[in-house]
Amino acid sequence: MATRRHPTARQVRLGAELRKLRDAAGLKATEAATLLGVSSTQMSQIEAGVAGVSEERVRRLAANYACPDSELIDALVAMTTDRHRGWWEEFRGVLPTAYLDLSELDHHATFRHDVAVIHVPGLFQTEAYAHALFSYMNPEFPEGELKHRVNHRMKRKVIIEGPNPIRYETVIHEAALRIRVAGRAASQAQLGRILELSEESHVTVRVIPFGLDDFAGAGSTMVYLGGAVPCLDTVVRDAPHGTVFIDSQAQLEHFRKLFRRVKAASLTPEQSRDLIHRMAKEV
Helix, strand or coil: CCECCCCCHHHHHHHHHHHHHHHHHCCCHHHHHHHHCCCHHHHHHHHHCCECCCHHHHHHHHHHCCCCCHHHHHHHHHHHHCCCCCHHHHHECCECHHHHHHHHHHHHCCEEEEEECCCCCHHHCCHHHHHHHHHHHCCCCCHHHHHHHHHHHHHHCHHHHCCCCCEEEEEEEHHHHHCCCCCHHHHHHHHHHHHHHHCCCCEEEEEECCCCCCCCCCCCCEEEECCCCHHHCEEEEEECCEEEEECCHHHHHHHHHHHHHHHHHCCCHHHHHHHHHHHHHHC
16 A cells, blocks of 8 residues: 655545544544555555545445435545546646645635735635735745746636536625725726626625624635535645645534625625726726
């Protein structure tokens, strides 16, 4: 059984879900290893995502764990059999692994919800906006490094601009729309691009205006990615030490509720477009 030096977030998630099923069944790792005819070390590697697992073994474990959720098992099987090497692989060894993991999660997502408070959501950013943002946040980066990051961000937009777009809903605070990350012309172009995308049937844009009372959600920034089944959803948040992928059921439910609260506080899509139109004229 070959092991991986650097498992992806998706591979780690598969192992974690198998571990959750084992825990729910009340079995020890040694008992699960016996069911598969592998060593305890190999079982630990499977559950850590550093070793692969076959469809047959996933279904055998699920049967012995008495898991009744056939949709979840089918989704886990799909994760074991997927050998897709996406466009993000060209950036492997060039950009941090978290960038690639997010792109892979995007690729497999059934929907995506974003909350943006300070910056325009990455899927909406123009090349000029993204370049200005990366340049400011990382002034020591050489131009080549900036180019890779900007190119990666532009390619990530395939999930809403490509031939098979997913449902995308975002709530953006007015602050993110008014801050001039780049110059006047770039800001106008950025607002124009958001308006263009907001007209797409699979895209919903809502704005939280400055004048809203009782909004304490400045820390609500998130990326919420829908999985094949709800328990495989993932929340992505930026932290001081790097990108964090959240998948515990309690936390997922917390962020579902948080998104609903932020959404309820925002303007309607029509009101949001009107506000962005006015801002574009004022720039």
